[in-house]
Structures are given as C-alpha cells and as structure tokens.
Amino acid sequence: MMRKILLIIATFASCAALVAQDTIFVQGVTRIDTLEANIITHTDTFKVSPNAAAVSDGEEQVLLNLMHQQALRIKAHDDSIQAVQDSILHSDSVWLALQDSLALVAQQLREQALRDSIAREEEELRRLKAQLIKAEELRTDSSHLETNVKIKALLQDAEEDRQEHLRKLKGYGPWYKEATGLVQFSQNYVSPNWYQGGNSSFAMFANVKGTIKYDAKKWLTWENTGEWQEGFSTTFGDSLRKVNMTDDFLKLYSKLNLKIKTDKLYGSFTLDFQTPFFNTWKENTNTLKTGSFTPIRFNWALGVDYKPMKNMSLVLSPLAYKLVYARDTIHVTPSTYGISSGNTLSTFGSSVRLEWKWRPLREVYLETVFYAYTNYKMVELDWEITCDFIINRYMSTRLTLHPRYDSSVIMDGDDHAKMQFKELLSIGFAHKFY
Numbered sequence: 548m549m550r551k552i553l554l555i556i557a558t559f560a561s562c563a564a565l566v567a568q569d570t571i572f573v574q575g576v577t578r579i580d581t582l583e584a585n586i587i588t589h590t591d592t593f594k595v596s597p598n599a600a601a602v603s604d605g606e607e608q609v610l611l612n613l614m615h616q617q618a619l620r621i622k623a624h625d626d627s628i629q630a631v632q633d634s635i636l637h638s639d640s641v642w643l644a645l646q647d648s649l650a651l652v653a654q655q656l657r658e659q660a661l662r663d664s665i666a667r668e669e670e671e672l673r674r675l676k677a678q679l680i681k682a683e684e685l686r687t688d689s690s691h692l693e694t695n696v697k698i699k700a701l702l703q704d705a706e707e708d709r710q711e712h713l714r715k716l717k718g719y720g721p722w723y724k725e726a727t728g729l730v731q732f733s734q735n736y737v738s739p740n741w742y743q744g745g746n747s748s749f750a751m752f753a754n755v756k757g758t759i760k761y762d763a764k765k766w767l768t769w770e771n772t773g774e775w776q777e778g779f780s781t782t783f784g785d786s787l788r789k790v791n792m793t794d795d796f797l798k799l800y801s802k803l804n805l806k807i808k809t810d811k812l813y814g815s816f817t818l819d820f821q822t823p824f825f826n827t828w829k830e831n832t833n834t835l836k837t838g839s840f841t842p843i844r845f846n847w848a849l850g851v852d853y854k855p856m857k858n859m860s861l862v863l864s865p866l867a868y869k870l871v872y873a874r875d876t877i878h879v880t881p882s883t884y885g886i887s888s889g890n891t892l893s894t895f896g897s898s899v900r901l902e903w904k905w906r907p908l909r910e911v912y913l914e915t916v917f918y919a920y921t922n923y924k925m926v927e928l929d930w931e932i933t934c935d936f937i938i939n940r941y942m943s944t945r946l947t948l949h950p951r952y953d954s955s956v957i958m959d960g961d962d963h964a965k966m967q968f969k970e971l972l973s974i975g976f977a978h979k980f981y
Contacts, residue, residue, distance in 0.1 A: 731975030
C-alpha cells in the first residue's frame with residue numbers, strides 16, 4: 548500500500564517537473580457534445596516539444612498509460628455518440644417511411660372518395676334522365692289534347708280581340724255599347740212506373756242584359772242598363788197549373804255623374820225602375836203573387852258616387868225617394884209590397900248602392916249589386932250575386948244568389964218580416980254582343 552502511494556506521488560512530481568521544464572506539452576481542447584447536454588473535456592492531441600529529449604523510461608511509461616486510458620475513454624464516448632447518431636438516422640428513416648405510408652393511404656382514401664362521388668353523380672344523372680324520359684312520354688301522350696285546348700283558347704282570345712276592334716272601328720266615340728244574352732235550362736224525366744217514384748220536371752231560364760254608356764273622359768258620364776229576365780218550370784204541388792213563372796222582371800237603371808274633383812268622386816243622380824210582365828200564382832189558388840205591371844217600383848236618389856277602383860262604384864245618397872205602385876189590387880195583395888191603403892207607397896229617405904264587377908280568371912265572371920234603403924222607420928235590403936262560369940264562347944253556367952229583406956211588408960197578426968232568399972243554378976247557351 549505504501550508502495551502505491553509513493554508511486555502516485557512520484558508520478559505527480561514527475562509531471563510537474565516536466566511541465567515546469569516544458570519538455571512535453573499537452574494541448575487540451577474542450578469539446579461540447581449535445582448528447583444529453585453534457586460538456587466533456589478531453590485531450591485530442593499530444594505533442595512532444597523538441598525540448599523534451601530527456602525523459603526517463605518510468606515517466607514515459609506513466610505518460611503512455613495515461614494517454615492510453617484517455618484514448619479508451621475518448622473511443623468509448625465516440626462510440627456512444629455514433630450509436631446515438633445511428634439511432635437518430637434510423638429513426639429518421641422510419642419516420643420518412645411512415646410519412647410515405649400515410650401519404651399513400653391518404654391518396655388512396657381521396658381516390659376512393661372521388662370514385663364514390665362520381666358513382667353518386669352518375670346514379671343521380673341516370674335518375675334524372677329516367678324522369679325526363681317519363682315526362683317526355685307523358686307530354687307526348689297529352690300533347691294533342693293540350694294543343695287543342697291551347698288552340699281553342701287562342702282562337703277565342705283572337706275572336707274577342709277582333710270583336711273589340713270592330714266595336715272601336717264603328718265610330719262610337721265616347722259611346723260604349725254591350726249586351727249579353729243567355730238561355731239555360733234543366734230537365735229531368737221519371738217514368739210512371741219508376742220504382743222510387745218521382746215526377747218529371749223541366750225548367751228554362753232566359754236573360755238579356757244591355758248597357759249603353761257615355762264617357763268622353765271629361766267631366767260627365769252617363770250610364771244606362773236594361774235587363775229582362777224570364778224563367779218558368781213545371782209544378783207538382785199545384786193542381787190548377789202545370790207551369791208557373793219563377794222569374795219575371797224588367798229592370799232599367801240610369802246614372803248621371805258629374806265629376807267633382809278627381810276621377811274617383813262624382814256628384815250622382817240615379818233612377819231605378821222595375822216591374823214584372825206576367826202573372827205568378829200561389830199554389831192551388833187564384834191569388835196572384837205578382838201581376839202584369841204589378842207592382843211597379845221606382846226609385847231616384849241624389850248623392851255622391853265614389854269609385855275607388857275600376858269596375859267598382861259606391862253611391863251614397865242622403866236624399867232618396869221610393870215609390871211602389873200596384874195596378875191590380877183585386878187579385879194581388881198590396882200589403883205584400885208594404886201598401887197599407889190605396890195602391891201606392893211613397894216615402895223619402897236615404898239609400899246606398901254598391902256595384903262591383905270582378906274577373907279573377909278568364910273563365911269566371913262575378914257581378915254583385917247591393918242596395919239598401921231606409922226612411923228611418925223601415926228598411927229594405929237587396930243583394931244580388933251573379934257568377935258566370937264560362938265553358939266556351941257559346942256555353943256557360945250561371946249561379947245566382949239573391950237574399951232580400953223588406954221590413955215594410957205588412958204581416959198578419961204578430962208575424963214579422965223575414966229574410967227572403969232565391970238561388971238558381973243553370974247551364975246553357977250564352978253569348979256577348981257588341
């Protein structure tokens with residue numbers, strides 16, 4: 548043990564002497580390696596100075612041993628670094644291979660998604676093509692019918708335009724003339740031995756209506772309307788008559804307007820005349836409901852005419868006169884018309900008259916007239932709604948609704964006036980004249 552201590556002391560002494568004499572010098576280099584952030588200092592180069600000629604064998608052996616140990620440590624350290632570098636390079640190659648594999652998979656997924664999208668688009672195109680083929684087949688099947696309908700509609704429009712053009716060429720100027728006529732009917736036949744019983748029936752309805760209007764687009768307008776309507780039907784509950792009148796009247800209406808300020812407001816004076824032509828009887832009696840020119844209704848009114856839109860007129864008349872005249876008071880009951888004594892009812896009051904014409908479709912024409920009169924003791928309400936459904940130029944269907952209320956009717960006992968109502972649905976010939 549003592550021997551080893553002495554050897555170590557001698558070695559350090561020898562090294563110190565050599566350093567002091569500059570016989571050998573060790574050039575030390577500090578290297579910083581980044582592996583686990585360790586700083587390792589070791590000797591790269593050993594250089595013997597030319598002045599170090601006298602070195603003993605023992606000292607040289609010690610130096611050689613030191614150099615050998617240092618070289619072994621440097622080699623072991625360099626081998627570790629090389630192993631780490633090889634591992635890093637191997638990891639990089641593995642990562643690059645993984646990246647290439649992922650890119651290949653992504654490319655394959657994109658290609659598959661594109662193929663699926665193309666397949667869906669092709670399926671949608673096939674479906675649309677099938678629908679187009681089916682629609683074309685349906686259109687081909689119905690083309691003849693549609694073509695005929697369109698041709699007929701175009702011909703009808705052209706004919707109406709021609710008639711309107713001819714009407715304008717006749718030189719009427721501010722005068723406008725128009726008339727419509729229709730004859731419609733319904734029929735039902737039941738044989739005498741029909742197992743459910745019943746009776747045959749036949750009904751006919753005719754109407755002619757004309758308008759003459761003066762409108763110079765200035766300050767004066769004058770409108771005149773005339774309407775004649777007749778209807779009859781076979782009867783079953785009346786043992787005295789087989790046919791009875793269901794509609795019978797002649798109406799004349801005239802309105803003179805003076806422009807007040809705008810095209811919507813006019814001062815107005817109106818005349819209204821209405822009377823029947825033929826006799827209508829109560830069932831199984833010889834008592835008349837109406838007779839020839841019995842009753843005659845005459846009204847005049849003075850007020851204002853407000854036209855908020857085309858084909859609409861609202862006449863407000865604070866001063867109005869009503870006259871009811873019964874020519875025949877023997878066969879007709881005058882109290883039915885509000886006549887309490889004599890053959891005349893004459894009163895002053897106020898009236899309202901609303902007219903509206905509307906055509907929502909080319910084949911549908913609606914016209915309504917509402918009239919109200921009161922002398923502040925009684926009231927008369929009359930509302931007539933007429934709707935024509937045009938089949939073609941010569942055929943149409945008409946629906947008429949006519950509610951009416953008149954409190955001037957004199958009832959027996961404690962009875963009071965009630966709402967009256969008439970409805971008509973018919974089909975037949977119709978035509979318009981210019």
